[in-house]
Amino acid sequence: MTKPVIRKKYLLAPGPVPVPESSRLIAAQSIIHHRTPQFESILKECTDGLKKTFNTTQDVFIMAASGSGAMEAAMANIMSRGEKMLAIVGGKFGERWAKMGEAFGLDVQVMTLEWGSAPDPDDVKKILDADKNIKAVFTQLFETSTTTLFDIKAIAAITRTRDVMLVVDAVSALLATTFEMDAWGVDVAVCGSQKAFMLPPGLAYISLSERAWDRVEKSDLPKFYFNLKAYKKSAAKNSTPYTPAVMLVQQLKETLRIIFERGVEANIQDCVHQMNAVHAAAKALGLKLLSKNPGPPATGILLPDSIDGAKIPKIMRDEYGVTVAGGQEHLKGKIIRIAHMGHVEFTDLVVAITTLEVVLRKLGYDKFELGAGVAALTKELYVV
Numbered sequence: 001m002t003k004p005v006i007r008k009k010y011l012l013a014p015g016p017v018p019v020p021e022s023s024r025l026i027a028a029q030s031i032i033h034h035r036t037p038q039f040e041s042i043l044k045e046c047t048d049g050l051k052k053t054f055n056t057t058q059d060v061f062i063m064a065a066s067g068s069g070a071m072e073a074a075m076a077n078i079m080s081r082g083e084k085m086l087a088i089v090g091g092k093f094g095e096r097w098a099k100m101g102e103a104f105g106l107d108v109q110v111m112t113l114e115w116g117s118a119p120d121p122d123d124v125k126k127i128l129d130a131d132k133n134i135k136a137v138f139t140q141l142f143e144t145s146t147t148t149l150f151d152i153k154a155i156a157a158i159t160r161t162r163d164v165m166l167v168v169d170a171v172s173a174l175l176a177t178t179f180e181m182d183a184w185g186v187d188v189a190v191c192g193s194q195k196a197f198m199l200p201p202g203l204a205y206i207s208l209s210e211r212a213w214d215r216v217e218k219s220d221l222p223k224f225y226f227n228l229k230a231y232k233k234s235a236a237k238n239s240t241p242y243t244p245a246v247m248l249v250q251q252l253k254e255t256l257r258i259i260f261e262r263g264v265e266a267n268i269q270d271c272v273h274q275m276n277a278v279h280a281a282a283k284a285l286g287l288k289l290l291s292k293n294p295g296p297p298a299t300g301i302l303l304p305d306s307i308d309g310a311k312i313p314k315i316m317r318d319e320y321g322v323t324v325a326g327g328q329e330h331l332k333g334k335i336i337r338i339a340h341m342g343h344v345e346f347t348d349l350v351v352a353i354t355t356l357e358v359v360l361r362k363l364g365y366d367k368f369e370l371g372a373g374v375a376a377l378t379k380e381l382y383v384v
């Protein structure tokens with residue numbers, strides 16, 4: 001038998017995720033000029049919508065950058081030369097905070113977690129109690145590399161009562177799990193377009209609390225493109241300091257329409273429902289989860305030791321057209337990560353789990369009845 005042709009592609013990596021058709025079509029329209037009342041009104045609608053998704057009354061700025069650009073903006077604008085910071089490192093993205101701090105010459109203290117664990121808020125409190133020089137805590141809401149959800153509400157309850165900033169990378173988490181910037185007392189939150197916002201990569205969002213703005217006034221780290229004072233000045237005129245990613249902003253307007261039509265809370269519940277279904281599927285295949293505290297954006301599944309795990313995402317992609325993510329660093333070959341956020345929907349998950357079963361079988365793992373994973377998934381998804 002010759003190999004079947006793979007024409008259909010399914011994207012279930014934890015970013016980028018698929019983009020809805022109505023949003024893709026916007027990218028094909030004629031470009032409009034950004035210094036016009038037409039664009040200014042679109043930008044205003046988007047920033048108003050973003051405020052609702054961040055649950056803040058503060059400005060939310062839209063920048064032409066990937067999520068890491070907003071991470072860099074956060075650090076460059078609230079920190080000053082030589083200041084001390086705490087990076088909570090439980091995976092790749094926590095590491096990014098630590099590396100960034102070093103690049104800026106900050107005094108970086110690292111709180112190291114086992115990959116797959118979430119920080120215990122009491123441990124954060126102990127570190128802050130022991131060292132009053134720490135000016136800011138940098139962490140994630142969802143550590144995508146280990147698919148682990150962090151309890152930001154509890155950590156914010158500690159930082160908000162002292163002179164310590166809490167900077168939260170919510171790039172993969174916003175719209176997939178609950179986040180209340182103002183009510184929790186988060187000082188800086190950053191996000192990006194290619195995760196639960198179901199847009200192509202290229203936009204970064206950032207918002208700062210009132211007390212974070214006080215620190216911006218004192219900050220002396222070098223910055224130009226990411227100087228948030230320029231963004232704030234422009235935002236007052238519904239504009240941006242530099243040329244915005246005009247088409248992506250228009251696509252964001254469409255995304256927000258789709259999300260508000262469903263409702264933010266319902267959107268989050270969909271992700272939770274899909275997460276539960278993927279957990280059930282893994283269990284039915286005799287596989288365990290990597291994370292001790294998994295979350296709604298994506299699931300990391302531990303692969304059997306008996307097979308070469310690095311082959312699974314490769315075969316799924318190249319022979320079946322299904323893209324999931326593998327593990328990073330020491331988790332390479334040990335896990336696969338399946339997204340259930342943004343425009344990843346029930347039927348996509350059926351395809352992903354079916355394909356996973358077939359590839360596990362091909363590689364010789366047979367501790368499950370063919371169809372068991374998809375049966376468990378379907379039961380969770382469709383049977384009420």
Ligand SMILES: *Cc1c(COP(=O)(O)O)cnc(C)c1O
Binds near residue numbers: 066067140172
């Ligand atoms: C995707 C992601 C980012 C942003 O990475 P970019 O490649 O710069 O867009 C940051 N933090 C987390 C937790 C992410 O999942």
